[in-house]
Amino acid sequence: MTARYLLWMLLIATASCGCNSRNEAKVEAKPKSLETLDVEVIEVELSSWPQVVRSQGSLYADEQTVVGAKVAGRVAQVHGDVGDLLKFNDPLVTLDQEDFLLQVEQAEAQLLQARSSVGLLEGDPVEKLDPxxxxxxxQERALWQESQSSLERIASLRDQNAISQGxxxxxxxxxxxxxARYASAVNGVREKIALIQVRQVELAVARERLKDxxxxxxxxxxxxxxxxxxxTFVAVGQPVATIVRTNPLRFRGKIPERYSQSIAVGQSLSVKIESVTEPRDATITRVSPALDQQSRALTFEALIENENQVLRAGLFAQAEVVTDPDAVALVVPESAISEFAGATKAWKVVDVVTQEQEVRIGERRGNAVQVVQGLSAGDLxxxxxxxxRVGKVNSAIAPQASLPSDAPIAAM
Incomplete structure (x- = not known):
């Protein structure tokens, strides 16, 4: 009797302990109250986000030419050195002119000789000379007229049988x-007139060589x-210097094939130049008619004013070409995005409770970030x-617009 009583008491005690443990577990499983967060909430909206294509390239001189010698000769003087600014038609290199001066004097003497042979005085134009x-x-015409008169007299004597037929x-x-001698004299004068013209050309060539x-x-x-x-002795065509014109400069860049149909002459772009603080605005002036078959890229050019000569040819530059100025996108402040361990997230408010939301972002422009995936227009x-952090947002804080609609495009 006593053993049976003890067994029942043990079972009742064990059951009582199990119930108490389950009750304590249920008490501990009750959710804690959420923290109230005094934070600023914004609404995700579509904002102006012009579509741009980025390109890398360099600045090139507007024109670059290698200046060569038109005549052979020995260099007497060099008027310009590296970095010198020269104007159009300024002397660059002067050759020894002694031989060229002698050639001019020789051509002048030969012309004078040719003019004297036909009786032209100095200053008389050869075009007015009648052969x-x-x-x-x-002289030959006078001799011919004399022979004509003599023939007429002899013909009269022959009619009178005063002289023989022989x-x-x-x-x-x-x-x-x-x-015949008269005709030959006329042809001879015409030949000399042609020779005068040849001597005039020779003199002009000699003077041109002197000028060159x-x-x-x-x-x-x-x-x-x-x-x-x-x-230095230079031959005909030998280069003597290279001249470059650096106002304006040409930005020459390339864009991938997938953007080739969105580039056209007249589109605006912003150029960020290496070692220059402020970006430069420019306009596309030339677009290549064909893509490069190796790189599959399209080349384009834009002119950049360089009147003060601050920029130099050869500088590396990056450009943003605005292909669609009316495009829109979901844009949020950069502060609304957190990045840690390769994960990009934002804190989304759902039913006044905050929760983490993984997002995928696109371009960054200034303090604005484009959201490609993870959020929708109207989200808080x-x-x-x-x-x-997880908590309950103070409902007294009203949502605000995230960014103005005209978010600027930051230069690269």
Whole structure:
């Protein structure tokens, strides 16, 4: 009886302990009350986010030319060195002119000789010279007229049977010879007139060679390098210096094939130049008609003003081309996004309770971030993700617009 009583008491005690344990577990499982967060909440909205294409490239001189010698000669003087600014037609290199001066004097003497042979005085234009009035022609014409008169007299004597037929034939032959000499004299004068024209051209060539002995700058620009020094003998066509024009400069960049149809002449772009603080605004002026077959990229150019010569050719630059100025996107402040251990998140407010929301972001422009995935227009998020934690948002705080609609495009 006693043993059975003890067994029942043990079972009742064990059951009582189990119930108490379960009751205590239920008490501990009750959720704690959420912390009230005094944070700023903003509403995700579509904002102006112009579509841009980024490109890398370099600045090139507007024009670059290698200046060569038109005549051969020895360098007497170099007028420009590296970095010198020269104006159009300024002397760049002067060759020894002694030989060219002698050639001019020789051509002048030969022309004077040719003009004197036909009786042209200094200053008389050769175009007004009548070949029939030249002294040699007048002489032959006089002899021909004399033979004609003699032939007429002999013909009259022959009619009177005063002379024989043989004497008449001799006079007639002399008259024909005189006529031929007259025609030859006229042709000779015409030949000398043509020779005068040849001598005039030779003189012009000699003077041009003398002028070419001074090699001049073909455009306004800087001397990029010089290739000769006094005493150097240069051949025809040999380079003497390189001239570059750096106002304006050409930005030349490339864009991938997938954006090739969105680039056109007249589109605006912002160029960020290495070592220059402020970006430069420019406009596309040229677009290549074909893609590069190796890189599958399209080349384009834009002109950048450089009147004060601050920029230099060869500088590296990055550009943003605005292809769709009316595009929109979900944009939030950079402070609303947290990044840790490769995860990008925002704190989203659902039924006044905050919770973490993983997002995927796109471009960053200034303090604005484009949200590609994870949020929708109208969602509420915390403005400052660093204050984010699970809690209940103070309902007294009203949602605010995240960004103005005209969020700027930051230069690269």
């Amino acid at each position: 029939t009035n030249a002294p040699p022609v007048r 004497e008449y034939d001799v006079a007639a032959a002399e008259e024909r010879v005189a006529e 002995a001074i090699i001049r700058v073909p455009m306004d620009g800087f001397v990029l390098n010089r290739l000769v020094a006094p005493g 998020i915390l403005r400052d993700a660093e204050q984010g």
